[in-house]
Amino acid sequence: MTRVGVLGATGAVGQRFIQLLSSHDDFEIAALTASSDSAGKPYKEAAKWRVDTPIPDSVADVDVLETTPEAVPNDVDLLFSSLPSSVAERVEHGFCEAGYVVSSNSSNERNAADVPLVIPEVNADHLDLIEVQRDERGWDGALVKNPNCSTITMVPTLAALDRFGLDRVHVSTLQAVSGAGYSGVSSMEILDNVIPHIGGEEEKMETESRKLLGEFTGSEIDWHDVDVSASCNRVPTLDGHLENVWAELDDDPTVEDVFAAFEDYAGQDLPSAPSPLIETFEEPDRPQPRLDRFLGDGMAVAAGGVQQTPDGVQYNCLAHNTIRGAAGASVLNGELLERDGWL
Amino acid sequence: MTRVGVLGATGAVGQRFIQLLSSHDDFEIAALTASSDSAGKPYKEAAKWRVDTPIPDSVADVDVLETTPEAVPNDVDLLFSSLPSSVAERVEHGFCEAGYVVSSNSSNERNAADVPLVIPEVNADHLDLIEVQRDERGWDGALVKNPNCSTITMVPTLAALDRFGLDRVHVSTLQAVSGAGYSGVSSMEILDNVIPHIGGEEEKMETESRKLLGEFTGSEIDWHDVDVSASCNRVPTLDGHLENVWAELDDDPTVEDVFAAFEDYAGQDLPSAPSPLIETFEEPDRPQPRLDRFLGDGMAVAAGGVQQTPDGVQYNCLAHNTIRGAAGASVLNGELLERDGWL
Amino acid sequence: MTRVGVLGATGAVGQRFIQLLSSHDDFEIAALTASSDSAGKPYKEAAKWRVDTPIPDSVADVDVLETTPEAVPNDVDLLFSSLPSSVAERVEHGFCEAGYVVSSNSSNERNAADVPLVIPEVNADHLDLIEVQRDERGWDGALVKNPNCSTITMVPTLAALDRFGLDRVHVSTLQAVSGAGYSGVSSMEILDNVIPHIGGEEEKMETESRKLLGEFTGSEIDWHDVDVSASCNRVPTLDGHLENVWAELDDDPTVEDVFAAFEDYAGQDLPSAPSPLIETFEEPDRPQPRLDRFLGDGMAVAAGGVQQTPDGVQYNCLAHNTIRGAAGASVLNGELLERDGWL
Amino acid sequence: MTRVGVLGATGAVGQRFIQLLSSHDDFEIAALTASSDSAGKPYKEAAKWRVDTPIPDSVADVDVLETTPEAVPNDVDLLFSSLPSSVAERVEHGFCEAGYVVSSNSSNERNAADVPLVIPEVNADHLDLIEVQRDERGWDGALVKNPNCSTITMVPTLAALDRFGLDRVHVSTLQAVSGAGYSGVSSMEILDNVIPHIGGEEEKMETESRKLLGEFTGSEIDWHDVDVSASCNRVPTLDGHLENVWAELDDDPTVEDVFAAFEDYAGQDLPSAPSPLIETFEEPDRPQPRLDRFLGDGMAVAAGGVQQTPDGVQYNCLAHNTIRGAAGASVLNGELLERDGWL
Incomplete structure (x- = not known):
């Protein structure tokens, strides 16, 4: 099992991430982060759960972490991000510098020349742009986006x-x-x-x-x-x-x-x-x-x-729109990143 | 005041006709027709009134007529039609033959070569096609349509x-x-x-x-x-x-x-x-x-x-859609018909 | 597997019956009936499928039967009914006389003295009223209702x-x-x-x-x-x-x-x-x-x-309301009828 | 014409106040207040107008004032309030001390012993409680509430x-x-x-x-x-x-x-x-x-x-609920206050 985290886990897309990941065969949720207001609280208190399936037992009592590289365990290999675009660039860069691979649904940098924007069935080969990205940005990690x-x-x-x-x-x-x-x-x-x-x-x-x-x-x-x-x-x-x-x-x-x-x-x-x-x-x-x-x-x-x-x-x-169009899109990109050996 | 009638007065568009006509300065409602089930009943019983202004007092107790030229008084000069398109052609022709001018919202014959399809602000001059229509069809009345x-x-x-x-x-x-x-x-x-x-x-x-x-x-x-x-x-x-x-x-x-x-x-x-x-x-x-x-x-x-x-x-x-796009469109065509001397 | 049929299989509750029964462990759909307009057509044509899961393959091409005891195979042991209440009494009686056990969601006869009205978790013992019913009505079959x-x-x-x-x-x-x-x-x-x-x-x-x-x-x-x-x-x-x-x-x-x-x-x-x-x-x-x-x-x-x-x-x-309150309620009564030996 | 003001004029109830007051026969809008973010802006910019009749010309270009007694002209005799209940008590008291009569829709103090809570058709006589209020609070103005x-x-x-x-x-x-x-x-x-x-x-x-x-x-x-x-x-x-x-x-x-x-x-x-x-x-x-x-x-x-x-x-x-149940209720109380000589 690949250990994964969700950045911005309490919002609408964050809840979809948890719904999809909690029953995933290859991914195991190892970190949930949110804003500092929520950090330290059990997930079930930090999130007002509004998906029409019950909150998964596996996350209900997990403590929410700060959204910083220091707070996330080192053995997490892949992060899913649904941060507000106003803060996403700064925060995602921090994680990529710290060596994390980030599959992000946030809208910032989707058109950047060295950021792969990927739908696996359409343009999986664009993932190779990661090498350009690592060269240019000096990252050990990587940043991959899915479209709107x-x-x-x-x-x-x-x-x-x-x-x-x-x-x-x-x-x-x-x-x-x-x-x-x-x-x-x-x-x-x-x-x-x-x-x-x-x-x-x-x-x-x-x-x-x-x-x-x-x-x-x-x-x-x-x-x-x-x-x-x-x-x-x-x-x-x-x-x-x-x-x-x-x-x-x-x-x-x-x-x-x-x-x-x-x-x-x-x-x-x-x-x-x-x-x-x-x-x-x-x-x-x-x-x-x-x-x-x-x-x-x-x-x-x-x-x-x-x-x-x-x-x-x-x-x-x-x-x-919140499965194929958001959380599911990022998860699918995460699966592609794993299969193609980028983690 | 021009005396007008509404053919198919109990349906959704029919109720809009009545709402618009009951406060009209130049038109006076003189006949309301509906299917034979409703004929003979007071309008307030025949129609399940569903407009969000109260049913006008002037029509509430008026008896609904059969939708035939014989049932409609001769001094009615203008008829508004919102009949189902399945029956409209036959019924409207009957009224036109009997000398009535019909301003119709029904979808039949909108594209017929001798039927004016009119939005007064766009193509008022198309009304002159009535002369062609009368020549070809031998009508004393006339049939004018508004679009969908x-x-x-x-x-x-x-x-x-x-x-x-x-x-x-x-x-x-x-x-x-x-x-x-x-x-x-x-x-x-x-x-x-x-x-x-x-x-x-x-x-x-x-x-x-x-x-x-x-x-x-x-x-x-x-x-x-x-x-x-x-x-x-x-x-x-x-x-x-x-x-x-x-x-x-x-x-x-x-x-x-x-x-x-x-x-x-x-x-x-x-x-x-x-x-x-x-x-x-x-x-x-x-x-x-x-x-x-x-x-x-x-x-x-x-x-x-x-x-x-x-x-x-x-x-x-x-x-x-039910005012400018239906009942109001027919009323406006009726006003044009009157102003331009076709009644 | 108990072979079951659905009377009135094309309507809203009928579609829920099929959704619930097509994946049932103990019940096998062996007959689908509808009005004579639909009889003879494949189910997928007779029904305008409107449930948000796809129409089950197991019923899509099944021919719809007339809603008569003659049309339904003899080896069907249990019938679920969601007939309109206007016809349900006559039709359900026909099936009960012919020996079928009918678990019905239709509203007729719910208050009849010899018809069990059952929610299994509330009053399963009322099912014993079937003996009274069979005595009084001379049926080999039985009629059981769920409430509104x-x-x-x-x-x-x-x-x-x-x-x-x-x-x-x-x-x-x-x-x-x-x-x-x-x-x-x-x-x-x-x-x-x-x-x-x-x-x-x-x-x-x-x-x-x-x-x-x-x-x-x-x-x-x-x-x-x-x-x-x-x-x-x-x-x-x-x-x-x-x-x-x-x-x-x-x-x-x-x-x-x-x-x-x-x-x-x-x-x-x-x-x-x-x-x-x-x-x-x-x-x-x-x-x-x-x-x-x-x-x-x-x-x-x-x-x-x-x-x-x-x-x-x-x-x-x-x-x-259409699962626990209708189709699921009848299915649950069917399960109780089977467990308690009434089939 | 009585000169009136609206405290909290940009919100949902505030817009209803303006819709009702702009065509009122006896009341003339002489002051519109809102939060300090909006103060100084023309009303049409400060409010995102969302009522389904156009913004009245008489207020569109009026500058919004701060919600303080100093900002409101002295010749305003009656204020309507739809302030958030969190700030209403402090602000309304300030206006009452400064001599204004306030007809308020805010929920604070509705149950206070010396505050009239009034529906004119039900308990108009409760308005006499204003004398008790003035005695106890030492106000020249007065505070009257309508219910929820x-x-x-x-x-x-x-x-x-x-x-x-x-x-x-x-x-x-x-x-x-x-x-x-x-x-x-x-x-x-x-x-x-x-x-x-x-x-x-x-x-x-x-x-x-x-x-x-x-x-x-x-x-x-x-x-x-x-x-x-x-x-x-x-x-x-x-x-x-x-x-x-x-x-x-x-x-x-x-x-x-x-x-x-x-x-x-x-x-x-x-x-x-x-x-x-x-x-x-x-x-x-x-x-x-x-x-x-x-x-x-x-x-x-x-x-x-x-x-x-x-x-x-x-x-x-x-x-x-926003006319009889909110803005219209306060306006009606204002009419009663004027008729009974409390302004």
């Missing part, structure tokens, strides 16, 4: 379509409230309403997609030149981001070609990787957040509503 | 942008449940969920937009050649359709140019016409359905979130 | 409190929309709203509770004389009925006494029976529907918010 | 029933999220959920009801001895508290007697007082929050679902 939840939902489908020559993407998102954390969206804002703006989200989708779909040249990532134009909306759903996508393509695939491209897109042989990665629906009204967010234990991407357009295709895709 | 709620929300903004050369539109809709009528969307379908499909809605947006933006040549409508690609979603809001629009344009207007085009777009001098027609927001998170659907007493279109894209602009627009 | 979902949520807690002398109960329910079936509550009725009335529900809670808590004398049920006064509300939640209960008691138990009575209340040794039956919470804001409805795999009753009042106690209780 | 929103909803109906001898009340509340302010209830807490606890709410209902229904002896309030037992729930509605009430009575009134008592209960002749005060419904499924919260412009109490019980009656009542 709205990006993760779409990029596997774009990667599958890239065989047809991906030119341009328009995407409209219908995002669940859990993406903003426990107190991110107030009920007075969202009941009987939609908020047609999520700060910074459109830019994340536009840039992260290009880096993820890029080529690793051996020394750097050559970004894909796809032009993504996003419009992001918050809707009154709890979990599951649904996205309407139009992809302009060089080729002219049929609907059947597109379904085949989705269904054939290769997964990864990792404990948390779903098989298939992309689940498809013939019914025009699927996928739907509440019905389909738990496909592949929340790690699959669902796709449907495929139609030809004059210059490509349109379709809908969906993923569970 | 999702189309009405977007087309005023497209009309305003057409000065920049409108080429192509991608639009994603977030539509309220009231658009499907009282029992159209069950709570088990939509709570904590989104349904990424509304039967026939995408086609309506794609065709109706082209007809509305077309030119009346004197004998027919020359449809606009804009290519609209729509993706329609039902979300858990009660009223108000929000739409994310990308418009590809020949010219390259700035954000300020687009705001000016929206703000300058001319309204109509009709009792129910809002002024301005398009209300704009600088705040990136507006318009929102719950906060902005009642602008212009539910008859305005709200727009915001304007951004340049490589080939045009993206923005969001919003309208109240 | 709102009754099941409360009665285990009342049974636990009866040691303190149960006199009078006031109960206010906050019931989820799934209790009314897929199309029972429209979204326009319930979004941003509460409906303070559910037809017949208050009477069900008042009478069923007295029968369930009654004594079987050997020939009949001597109903408990507790006076229950219920007020039933529909709220915008999907699953999980929450109830505020005030119980007037002869004795004067402390809060600790009440917690102990709940925690000590004995369960049953049956495959679907949860252990403990009643899960308690110290936190005053629990149980909550979304967080706690899946306790005991949806078969537990949760209780919390216990406070003393001048004449007894008040508390809150919760159960999953 | 959940109390206001119920007490007019209890006052109407007191003619039958009110003994004991059980009440279960289904309260809207706006009662907790803009950020009080997060969407992740309440979507698809109910929270069966609102801190301090049950105690408020139990004590405030007794004070409101009490008798003013000339020197103090002799509290009513009714025993109220409340259970308070937060539900996913925006506005409008619904309450299920059981009232035990000495007499045995019929349902008709109860309706008559509600309908005959006298209102007040004040600008914001609705007529009738209590609107009744025969339909068993009314009142409902979304349909009925705006009765009497949000100032009426709605009642329905009346049934006899063995020892009294049960019924449902409803009021708009």
